[in-house]
Amino acid sequence: MxxxxxxxxxxxxxxxxxxxxxxxxxxxxxxxxxxxxxxxxxxxxxxxxxxxxxxxxxxxxxxxxxxxxxxxxxxxxxxxxxxxxxxxxxxxxxxxxxxxxxxxxxxxxxxxxxxxxxxxxxxxxxxxxxxxxxxxxxxxxxxxxxxxxxxxxxxxxxxxxxxxxxxxxxxxxxxxxxxxxxxxxxxFPKYCVVMVLAACYKQNTPKSLEYASKLWSDMASAGTVPVRRACTFFAALALKQGAPHIAMESVSSQRQHYVTIRNIKVMALADMGRVEDTLPILRSVLDIDSPTQRDRHTFFEETMDRVQKAAEKGGNKDVLKQFEDIRKALKDRGLIDGSKTIDLLLNTEIEKPQPGQLPGGQQQFQYKRVQLGPRKKRIV
Structure with a gap:
């Protein structure tokens, strides 16, 4: 079950x-x-x-x-x-x-x-x-x-x-x-949109990206603003399908202080060969005073590797040197997280605080994210 x-x-x-x-x-x-x-x-x-x-x-x-x-x-x-x-x-x-x-x-x-x-x-x-x-x-x-x-x-x-x-x-x-x-x-019911974009992400095919892109376009035309998890599913799918420009555009309305949004933006810019534009984003977290580990604005190891590869491919030694200096500073301050990835965060369980109760057990949903281990099911 x-x-x-x-x-x-x-x-x-x-x-x-x-x-x-x-x-x-x-x-x-x-x-x-x-x-x-x-x-x-x-x-x-x-x-x-x-x-x-x-x-x-x-x-x-x-x-x-x-x-x-x-x-x-x-x-x-x-x-x-x-x-x-x-x-x-x-x-x-x-x-x-x-x-x-x-x-x-x-x-x-x-x-x-x-x-x-x-x-x-x-x-x-x-x-x-x-x-x-x-x-x-x-x-x-x-x-x-x-x-x-x-x-x-x-x-x-x-x-x-x-x-x-x-x-x-x-x-x-x-x-x-x-x-x-x-x-x-x-x-465009917001949580159903999250579910269907999660399905697109899991399928990870050109057809699923086409479906997601049309849904996104229809929502934009209707003036519907998707919730953040929907944005990240769509953007991460676009990255996987080699469409970083779509990924970049889809998270443009989201606040950069969210770890998924920040890392997706840097990955998308790196994939487009715009390594120099990643540097201000990478450097910005060095100026944030976060006393607790939980509040630290981090980047994933996979994100840094992606930028490194793009910088080496671009051949601009000055840009590569700036990136390496920033990477060292981030590492020294413990702001590079090797334990998390975009995929891991997208697949964390969505939780919520105490809901409002409607007739017949219907719930009003307000969500926060918590990371849990793999779930089990039980079968008779």
């Missing part, structure tokens, strides 16, 4: 694992998600799941049997509480039942449903938790569920699940659907 192992190491919610996963064998494999469980609201889902497990300790199998009877009968209804409980009790063997419950619930006369609970995000968190991308897509695209997932956070969670399975082509299709729906009257 996606996210569980990493989550267990960071919270005490699962102090008694048997309450949540009784009699199950768990195998651990590697998985990479872009957003943390907290950022996707999955930590809250797991807390509710724990309570549901405790509440239904001696009743869960009987409840499942009853729900199977309800979905097969024309004379019964699936109530909001039925679906909520089943979602939080769900095991992989329950997925077919849940798919049928969702279809029946969504097809019931809306006049008979008086609650304002928003199911889309909760359902997607369940799919993410159970690591079930195929079932998530089947549910998402089912015509009988039209409108059920019309929340940007539902798209966001689904895209992250697909990303963890390297289902990049499917991500483009989901993103296109989000654009066509224009939920909340936006054609």
């Amino acid at each position: 996606s996210l569980i192992a990493n989550y267990l190491t960071r919270t005490s919610v699962y102090s008694n694992l048997r309450l949540i996963l009784p009699s199950r064998t768990i195998y651990v494999t590697q998985v990479t998600n872009l957003y943390s469980p907290h950022a996707l609201g999955i930590d809250g889902f797991l807390q509710t799941r724990k309570k549901a497990k405790e509440q239904f300790t001696n009743y869960s199998e009987k409840f499942r049997s009853k729900m199977n009877e309800f979905v097969s009968s024309k004379d019964t209804m699936i109530f909001t509480e039925d679906l909520k409980n089943m979602l939080h009790l769900a095991e992989p063997t329950d997925l077919n039942l849940i798919l049928n419950m969702i279809k029946k619930f969504n097809s019931q006369n809306s006049e008979l449903r008086f609650g304002s609970y928003v199911f889309g995000p909760v359902v997607m968190r369940m799919f993410h938790f159970l690591d079930a991308p195929k079932e998530a897509l089947a549910c998402f695209y089912d015509p009988k569920n039209d409108g059920f997932f019309d929340q940007l956070v539902s798209y966001h969670i689904l895209l992250d699940l697909l990303y963890s399975h390297e289902m990049y082509d499917e991500m483009y299709k989901v993103f296109e659907r989000a654009q066509n729906k224009q939920i909340n009257m936006t054609k």
Whole structure:
């Protein structure tokens, strides 16, 4: 199951694992998600799941049997509480039942449903938790569920699940659907844009750069300003694809004090043969008084090597000498970081502080970045 192992190491919610996963064998494999469980609201889902497990300790199998009877009968209804409980009790063997419950619930006369609970995000968190991308897509695209997932956070969670399975082509299709729906009257939902540009970066092909460039151009025409992680994914892809001019332009609106932006600018200038223009950027951090290691404005070793190579290729001895002097000064002050790379920072997990809570578990997202080790997933 996606996210569980990493989550267990960071919270005490699962102090008694048997309450949540009784009699199950768990195998651990590697998985990479872009957003943390907290950022996707999955930590809250797991807390509710724990309570549901405790509440239904001696009743869960009987409840499942009853729900199977309800979905097969024309004379019964699936109530909001039925679906909520089943979602939080769900095991992989329950997925077919849940798919049928969702279809029946969504097809019931809306006049008979008086609650304002928003199911889309909760359902997607369940799919993410159970690591079930195929079932998530089947549910998402089912015509009988039209409108059920019309929340940007539902798209966001689904895209992250697909990303963890390297289902990049499917991500483009989901993103296109989000654009066509224009939920909340936006054609370029910012965190979905981050996800789809992350997919472009991972694919790292001329076609993915073409896709990203068109998306970027469309956003610019609409006056949409992408968030920083979107900028860095696009710029880093352009660097990998030998288009430093695109990389340079894409980060032009970003503040240089961010480590990714600063390093991308220097790399792009070096790749364009403009080594002399990198020197003021490299020299600028020497004038910053940063008392703590965390606040130091650093450059990556890979960035410095890139400039070195470009300087040697350019053949200007004076420029090469200036660069070497700056590199020595940076090294003496501990401002060259050999432990990080652009790729490493782009693949760090996106976290967020305490979110605002919307109806049905929908989250308001505010993100900060934290660097974590490789994430684990658990499979039954």
